[in-house]
Amino acid sequence: MAPKFDSLETGTMLPEMTTEPVTQLHLIKYAGASGDFNPIHTIPEYAKEAGLDGTIIHGMYVMGVMGKMLSDWAGNKNIRKYGVNFKAMTKPGAVLTAGGEIKRKYEDDNGKKLINLKLFVKDETGDVKLDGKAVVECE
Amino acid sequence: MLDMSYQGKEFPPFTYKIEASKIRELCAAIGDDNPIYFDSNAAVKEGYKDTPAPLTYPTQVNFWGYPEIWDRMTEVGIDIKRLLHAKEEYEYFQPVYPGDTITGTVCVDSMRDSTMQMVTFKSTLSRDGETVCIAKMTIVVPPSEGGK
Numbered sequence: 001m002a003p004k005f006d007s008l009e010t011g012t013m014l015p016e017m018t019t020e021p022v023t024q025l026h027l028i029k030y031a032g033a034s035g036d037f038n039p040i041h042t043i044p045e046y047a048k049e050a051g052l053d054g055t056i057i058h059g060m061y062v063m064g065v066m067g068k069m070l071s072d073w074a075g076n077k078n079i080r081k082y083g084v085n086f087k088a089m090t091k092p093g094a095v096l097t098a099g100g101e102i103k104r105k106y107e108d109d110n111g112k113k114l115i116n117l118k119l120f121v122k123d124e125t126g127d128v129k130l131d132g133k134a135v136v137e138c139e
Numbered sequence: 140m141l142d143m144s145y146q147g148k149e150f151p152p153f154t155y156k157i158e159a160s161k162i163r164e165l166c167a168a169i170g171d172d173n174p175i176y177f178d179s180n181a182a183v184k185e186g187y188k189d190t191p192a193p194l195t196y197p198t199q200v201n202f203w204g205y206p207e208i209w210d211r212m213t214e215v216g217i218d219i220k221r222l223l224h225a226k227e228e229y230e231y232f233q234p235v236y237p238g239d240t241i242t243g244t245v246c247v248d249s250m251r252d253s254t255m256q257m258v259t260f261k262s263t264l265s266r267d268g269e270t271v272c273i274a275k276m277t278i279v280v281p282p283s284e285g286g287k
Contacts, residue, residue, distance in 0.1 A: 076175065
């Protein structure tokens with residue numbers, strides 16, 4: 001099931017999704033799942049040596065949270081492009097909220113019905129961690 | 140300092156086999172509980188062949204399939220202790236499923252060496268010779284205190 005092109009309007013906000021607080025255990029699991037074993041995310045002493053006051057959440061973890069919100073709404077197989085800019089470091093304990101907005105509705109040269117989305121992830125204080133964009137093919 | 144001769148350089152290809160358990164592990168780790176990633180019947184009902192790989196799977200393919208990426212970064216002149224992930228971009232052409240053998244090729248797509256260093260690595264992921272996804276990872280290294 002793809003989003004229905006005719007029923008979509010630019011300016012519409014996507015349903016937001018909020019996580020539970022992200023813990024150090026989440027990051028250990030994410031390291032193993034993703035294969036990103038940069039110890040800055042999992043070993044506090046190493047993170048301190050690198051000049052931080054503790055571990056930071058993998059940027060790709062936060063992109064994964066945004067991706068869940070996006071794919072739940074649009075359907076995994078309808079997403080043509082998905083990209084993010086990492087805006088700020090995120091520390092364990094953060095509660096993340098992902099959301100977005102329909103920015104543009106158009107047909108491409110092949111007659112495909114597409115929408116462009118603008119996406120965000122912010123923490124419980126409203127600090128934006130991730131800016132994202134996606135292109136979704138509709139029916 | 141970055142070694143600018145790496146601009147455009149392509150590293151040797153690698154292969155990575157997509158596995159259902161590794162898809163489940165990634166989704167569980169990021170809190171994506173959508174049943175299409177855990178139960179092939181649920182996935183088929185939604186029009187998939189099997190449990191599809193989630194949107195950020197290319198990172199898993201790259202880190203597990205090509206852990207040498209860390210050495211390549213060092214080779215290029217990146218201080219991996221100080222790098223920051225600035226951007227990640229995917230273009231998807233085909234869904235990817237358990238059992239697929241993915242061939243990945245990483246190249247240095249762009250490099251900039253000024254006060255802030257910036258390098259983009261592009262991974263082209265293909266299955267049976269057909270590109271399924273292009274992934275771009277951009278990292279930056281901020282200027283160190285007291286200049287370079």
